[in-house]
Amino acid sequence: MKKIFNxxxxxxxxxxxxxxxxxxxxxxxxxSVLQVLMEAxxxxxxxxxxxxxRRYCPTLGLVTVYRTLSLLSGMDHVRRVHRxxxxxxxxxxxLAHGHHLICRDxxxxxxxPGLDDLSLLIDPIERETGFLVEDHLLELLGLCPACxx
Amino acid sequence: MKKIFNxxxxxxxxxxxxxxxxxxxxxxxxxSVLQVLMEAxxxxxxxxxxxxxRRYCPTLGLVTVYRTLSLLSGMDHVRRVHRxxxxxxxxxxxLAHGHHLICRDxxxxxxxPGLDDLSLLIDPIERETGFLVEDHLLELLGLCPACxx
DNA sequence: GACATATTGAAAATCTTTTTCATTAAGTAT
DNA sequence: ATACTTAATGAAAAAGATTTTCAATATGTC
Numbered sequence: 001m002k003k004i005f006n007x008x009x010x011x012x013x014x015x016x017x018x019x020x021x022x023x024x025x026x027x028x029x030x031x032s033v034l035q036v037l038m039e040a041x042x043x044x045x046x047x048x049x050x051x052x053x054r055r056y057c058p059t060l061g062l063v064t065v066y067r068t069l070s071l072l073s074g075m076d077h078v079r080r081v082h083r084x085x086x087x088x089x090x091x092x093x094x095l096a097h098g099h100h101l102i103c104r105d106x107x108x109x110x111x112x113p114g115l116d117d118l119s120l121l122i123d124p125i126e127r128e129t130g131f132l133v134e135d136h137l138l139e140l141l142g143l144c145p146a147c148x149x
Numbered sequence: 150m151k152k153i154f155n156x157x158x159x160x161x162x163x164x165x166x167x168x169x170x171x172x173x174x175x176x177x178x179x180x181s182v183l184q185v186l187m188e189a190x191x192x193x194x195x196x197x198x199x200x201x202x203r204r205y206c207p208t209l210g211l212v213t214v215y216r217t218l219s220l221l222s223g224m225d226h227v228r229r230v231h232r233x234x235x236x237x238x239x240x241x242x243x244l245a246h247g248h249h250l251i252c253r254d255x256x257x258x259x260x261x262p263g264l265d266d267l268s269l270l271i272d273p274i275e276r277e278t279g280f281l282v283e284d285h286l287l288e289l290l291g292l293c294p295a296c297x298x
Numbered sequence: 299g300a301c302a303t304a305t306t307g308a309a310a311a312t313c314t315t316t317t318t319c320a321t322t323a324a325g326t327a328t
Numbered sequence: 329a330t331a332c333t334t335a336a337t338g339a340a341a342a343a344g345a346t347t348t349t350c351a352a353t354a355t356g357t358c
Contacts, residue, residue, distance in 0.1 A: 025304060025355050046345080061307040066346065087345060101280045118270075122289065130294035131250045137288040140271065145279035174324050174335060195314080210338040215315065237314090 011038040011092065015077045024071070032057035033068040043081045043089035101140050160187040160241065164226045173220070181205035182217040192230045192238035252293040 012034050016026055024030075032053040036044070044052070050065045069090050072078040081089045122133050161183050165175055173179075181202040185193070193201070199214045218239050221227045230238045271282050 023304095027305065027355065029306070059307075063308080063347080064306060067305085101274070101278060101282070121267075121270075121287075125250070125289065129250060131252075131289070132292040132297055133250075133289045134291040136290065137286070138270075139286040140274065140280070140282045141285065142283040143281040148281055172335095176324065176336065178337070208338075212316085212339080213337060216336085 009035065009038050015072070015075075018075060018077070019071075022075075028057045029053075029060050029064045030068050030071075032060055033065055034072070037072070037078055037090065037092050040091065041095070043091035043095065045087060045089050049090065099138050101142070101144070158184065158187050164221070164224075167224060167226070168220075171224075177206045178202075178209050178213045179217050179220075181209055182214055183221070186221070186227055186239065186241050189240070190244070192240035192244065194238050198239065248287050250289050250291070250293070252291065252296055 012031070015034055015038070016031070019030070020026060032055075033049060035056055036049050036052045040052075046062065046065050046069060049069070050060065050062045053065065054060050069078065069080075073080055073090065076093055078090050079093050081091055118136055118138070122136070125131065126133055161180070164183055164187070165180070168179070169175060181204075182198060184205055185198050185201045189201075195211065195214050195218060198218070199209065199211045202214065203209050218227065218229075222229055222239065225242055227239050228242050230240055267285055267287070271285070274280065275282055
């Protein structure tokens with residue numbers, strides 16, 4: 001297999017292996033999108049991913065970005081994140097655990113970590129509704145420190 | 150004031166009073182959108198609101214639906230709800246408190262009530278981040294009882 | 299290295315939402 | 329009631345995001 005660009009990122013490798021396992025081809029466009037997603041520390045819109053990924057694959061089309069995002073989120077390697085402005089951002093699953101602080105003034109989105117255990121909240125709901133809860137999305141809306149002035 | 154259509158709904162009346170108080174005109178198109186939102190028990194997409202509201206105002210344009218939704222959500226009488234499919238739904242604020250159970254199989258959205266107090270969760274976050282939290286959106290993703298089979 | 303076909307990029311189509319602008323109608327004064 | 333002022337409306341066009349179509353390309357395999 002020809003080495004296309006530097007791909008020392010183990011997160012990228014892991015997803016590539018999974019794609020291969022499922023019979024998908026490991027193409028240059030897919031690698032480029034994956035590379036961008038795995039090296040990013042925040043969530044990106046498809047257009048932004050397109051711009052960045054062309055560093056690795058200059059012929060990359062926006063359509064392929066959409067298709068790759070759809071594929072990857074189907075496999076839960078990336079996750080689609082709702083944004084206030086109505087369009088979507090994508091982030092690798094580790095990042096997109098669904099905990100956000102969103103400022104209603106400057107619209108910045110801050111991730112906040114360390115809140116994986118919502119079982120106190122979720123357990124009673126599962127009992128009452130019969131729903132099997134697999135994941136959660138929690139967004140807190142308000143004012144960031146800078147916009148409170 | 151001429152009675153345009155049956156408007157015994159006190160929720161509608163309350164919002165109309167608020168619109169009036171702020172100097173907005175109580176137009177037939179606005180009444181029709183409001184009527185639909187306040188009689189609905191789930192969240193509706195703008196297109197769906199348009200269809201239903203034309204029962205009350207046959208000349209109603211979709212553009213006005215969008216404008217009215219924007220006005221009403223600015224006043225927090227209705228709230229925009231993110232949907233899996235990428236577009237938005239709107240529901241009166243009581244309904245749209247941001248607590249949803251979403252089934253990944255049949256995509257039904259179930260509201261669950263009675264969870265207004267997330268202060269145990271929110272207080273420490275406010276302390277750590279300096280963020281002022283005004284509202285929250287909590288979505289639980291999983292499988293509804295019917296789709297677990 | 300050649301082959302079968304999954305994948306791609308470009309263009310066009312779709313769908314949601316916003317903007318523009320001439321027309322209409324709500325609220326107020328007459 | 330009638331006239332007046334201007335906020336609000338509807339239609340068309342524009343703008344944006346996303347999907348579909350399809351001929352060309354490149355991957356993994358033989």
